[in-house]
């Protein structure tokens with residue numbers, strides 16, 4: 001999958017491209033991140049990328065001409081799916097990330113200052129926001145979007161099971177995990193995880209996912225499609241039953 005990022009700060013993405021899963025995906029040829037400096041497409045001697053706002057008001061706007069020229073250059077061979085970062089855009093979430101992971105070529109335009117000239121919207125497929133707050137530029141948003149999308153590309157995350165158990169992948173939050181030592185500062189790893197009983201371990205994890213989601217994100221639970229077993233667990237948790245009661249009663 002190919003990303004093009006239009007930005008006035010291409011250096012912002014260097015650490016991202018050279019770190020962890022993303023750098024390995026690039027090395028493996030699964031991902032290419034083409035950061036394009038909008039300034040390289042400016043036409044005047046001073047390489048101007050911004051200008052004052054028509055009608056008055058504070059701040060500057062990114063000018064349309066360099067953005068369109070950069071876009072024309074990229075889209076000449078193949079038209080990419082085009083996103084622009086905007087605080088009022090469609091809220092980015094796991095479902096949005098999954099949709100974007102299906103695209104071959106994605107172009108993200110990063111706003112700066114007060115934003116971009118409205119005419120840039122004529123080349124945009126979707127406006128995207130990463131939340132109800134104001135960043136000083138679209139670069140952190142583009143980075144968040146690319147990171148979430150890249151890990152969904154087949155072959156990028158070595159163990160694809162780890163995607164399956166991520167929070168939100170099935171509409172529920174994830175379950176808690178422990179590593180060695182078994183006892184640390186008096187805190188013990190739950191016995192069930194050391195039992196070797198995989199059916200019981202899976203049930204405990206499912207229990208924790210549902211408990212976690214009910215406590216922290218009840219809104220997700222309302223939308224989640226639960227299996228009959230998950231529904232039984234939810235009812236037990238709501239009644240105040242413990243996992244031990246539940247597994248005892250169900251003779252697991």
Ligand code: SAH
Nearest residue numbers: 085086087111115129130134135137138141
């Ligand atoms: N004047 C604008 C804010 C501009 S912030 C307003 O009133 O809404 C500068 C740029 O940062 C924006 O053009 C956008 O590209 C980016 N940006 C800011 N907040 C963002 C968010 N929550 N999600 C995505 N991009 C954001």
